[in-house]
Amino acid sequence: MFCKTHDGLNLYYEVQGNTSASKTMVFLNGLSQSTIAWILTVPHFKENYRILLLDFIFQGQSDKTGNSRSFDQHAKDVVRLLDELKLDKVILAGLSYGSLVAQHFAVLFPQRLEKLVLISTFAHKTPYYDAIELAWWRALELGGYPLMLDIMLPSVLSEEYFRNPLVPIELMKQARQDVNGEKEALFKLMQATKDREDYRNELKKIKTPTIVIQGEKDLLLPVHMASEVAKNIANSEFKIIAGAGHTLNLEAIPQMSKEIKAFIEK
Numbered sequence: 001m002f003c004k005t006h007d008g009l010n011l012y013y014e015v016q017g018n019t020s021a022s023k024t025m026v027f028l029n030g031l032s033q034s035t036i037a038w039i040l041t042v043p044h045f046k047e048n049y050r051i052l053l054l055d056f057i058f059q060g061q062s063d064k065t066g067n068s069r070s071f072d073q074h075a076k077d078v079v080r081l082l083d084e085l086k087l088d089k090v091i092l093a094g095l096s097y098g099s100l101v102a103q104h105f106a107v108l109f110p111q112r113l114e115k116l117v118l119i120s121t122f123a124h125k126t127p128y129y130d131a132i133e134l135a136w137w138r139a140l141e142l143g144g145y146p147l148m149l150d151i152m153l154p155s156v157l158s159e160e161y162f163r164n165p166l167v168p169i170e171l172m173k174q175a176r177q178d179v180n181g182e183k184e185a186l187f188k189l190m191q192a193t194k195d196r197e198d199y200r201n202e203l204k205k206i207k208t209p210t211i212v213i214q215g216e217k218d219l220l221l222p223v224h225m226a227s228e229v230a231k232n233i234a235n236s237e238f239k240i241i242a243g244a245g246h247t248l249n250l251e252a253i254p255q256m257s258k259e260i261k262a263f264i265e266k
Contacts, residue, residue: 012061017051028098034060044257093117158245215244
């Protein structure tokens with residue numbers, strides 16, 4: 001299904017789970033993911049919650065035209081969808097890129113949140129992160145998304161995942177290229193992160209009950225980066241998943257889901 005954004009673009013979304021449930025969970029994708037990225041997470045929550053999945057503009061089945069969007073604009077797109085579906089308050093969970101949209105949503109629209117789940121997240125950049133971001137950008141320029149994926153995957157999946165992949169690496173690459181293979185759309189998505197300033201002070205405005213969940217072996221966003229997010233959100237919880245890398249909705253689904261459930265059911 002599609003919802004029109006304020007600037008007339010088509011935002012793709014899916015409603016799954018218990019559609020008569022009193023509470024709604026919204027899951028926000030990582031950079032080069034799409035709604036399918038949550039296919040193994042949804043079963044953990046579908047009995048007790050309405051589940052809302054969406055592709056950001058420039059991602060998946062959503063429109064890929066227009067100028068690049070800031071994280072504030074992405075957050076406003078999410079609110080537009082909630083308004084369309086007449087959903088007042090939601091539990092918002094975002095991973096990586098999606099966690100940044102969730103941070104901005106929590107600052108801009110606190111009245112629309114029951115709880116906030118930030119997975120594989122960060123608020124500031126380090127020289128190491130900048131080097132990885134530059135490598136991804138250059139790879140996309142020179143070889144398109146296939147080369148970018150080759151460069152990207154070792155920093156977003158743990159060594160253990162490469163030894164025992166839930167989804168074979170080549171199959172994963174093909175699936176991602178099928179839904180997010182447009183080079184210019186990826187550049188527009190990545191521009192938001194490239195332009196984003198240190199957001200730690202803004203996080204101090206968040207009063208929504210929050211949990212930060214991070215993989216112990218995340219190379220892209222080491223634990224110390226996520227800990228800065230937790231430190232700057234009052235009374236937030238911080239959970240580390242042992243042995244896991246960055247893409248927790250692929251390589252640590254039971255552990256991630258257990259932490260989310262324990263938090264939102266309190």
